[in-house]
Amino acid sequence: MMDKWLINGLADEVITADDRGLSYGDGLFETIAVRDGACRFWSEHMARLRSGCQRLGLPAPVPEQLERDAHELIGAAERGTLKMIVTAGRGPRGYRRPQPVASTRLVGFSVESAPGPREKARVRLCATPWGSNRVLAGMKTLNRLEQVLARAEWDSAGIAEGVMLGAHGRIVSGTMSNLFIVVEGQLLTPRLDACGVHGIMRAKVFDVAGRLGLACREEDLPGSLLKQADDMFLTNALWGAWPVERLDEYLFAGSEVTARIMDGLLQLGVTECRC
């Protein structure tokens, strides 16, 4: 559980049973790394949240309110995870939203100490597919049952992540991370116009790759490519980029491209990539 929550700006830990976030998953969330006492990539998280609200037809969140909440919760803490949830607020039964929508804003924070040096990740291929829907694709909505079911496929602490496929057996991402592969020196990542989440760290990889003169191609990638790749790494807001040792029994040879991307992220302050 988060150590503490602010709900609509007030210290609290509950929402009403008729909040549409619970009833229908009618809302969005953000998970933000707090490092050196600050929210890493704050403006990027705010931009994604604003864009998601616009696509869902929800009122735009007020960044100053969220910033005030974050500041109050983080206090003097150096490191942890901030979670923000914006829902369509309370409403009567039925899919129709009340007009105007009065959003519910939840901000939670947990202090976390820095983990020790990490090994390369071991991951598995999940059977649970990621459904396609262009109207939801890319957003971090509260409808996450597909990822919950994929994550429930394994219980071994040694497995860090599961890779999910989508329609036609195409690669989508990890359950909680985006995924990049290196094939013949080329950096590739799945297109996310039918499903998946546009991760903040994923966008940072594009920036870094561009700066390094490495082309990074977004494509429809068949699942068969996973076990032909030279290397794979996973990204999310908390991990930075995390190289993968093996996918099930398949061992990645490794690639200089991954090391260069990680070094580039480290230059941006993503200290998880110091490995």
Add this chain to the structure above:
Amino acid sequence: MMDKWLINGLADEVITADDRGLSYGDGLFETIAVRDGACRFWSEHMARLRSGCQRLGLPAPVPEQLERDAHELIGAAERGTLKMIVTAGRGPRGYRRPQPVASTRLVGFSVESAPGPREKARVRLCATPWGSNRVLAGMKTLNRLEQVLARAEWDSAGIAEGVMLGAHGRIVSGTMSNLFIVVEGQLLTPRLDACGVHGIMRAKVFDVAGRLGLACREEDLPGSLLKQADDMFLTNALWGAWPVERLDEYLFAGSEVTARIMDGLLQLGVTECRC
């Protein structure tokens, strides 16, 4: 809002911010018609809830607890709507469920008076598609953003429902109802193995059709069939079967089949079908 809630059997109206029902839509719900002081098709709703929990890997709900909750909430009321939500309960951040799962059980009730006689419904075709995922298909999960977005497409009180299409432009259902069409005397309804919700009233239509010697075929139905059909009716737990007058500008000619199904439902106590 519901008039009153019981949460894990206690009069309350809040859940904690770290309930997985809110975080990820990790749960299921049922909407039950209370008629003449009793829950209509109680055992069918319980069976669907149990089956859904099994598919999602959640602990089976205890029917006696739900029954006690329902009884307490309904009291001496004659008519209303009961809503049940079962979630995967509280958990730390992350898609992985805590083991064992301690579900949250919410039961809400609102008194409603009987509406006056209803006209045939006017419906529209929605642009928001229903995504496909066989692992979620058929269940009434808390992941309902697709239906929320489809319902947000219109605001006219004269439009009762919107019809949603799925992959390859196939008919799925209404946003909050199942859909039947009559084509050349044949009763047809979309297969729901890739998306949609297996409605309790939909199953009752199958029963009634069988008893009347009317074949009712579940098929993959192209959207183009909608405006070639002789008749259309919608079903859900609260409406029974509701004949449709028009879909956008297309007027249904009407069919004796619809009247026979409605009469059969009326025999089962679905008094909404007295029209």
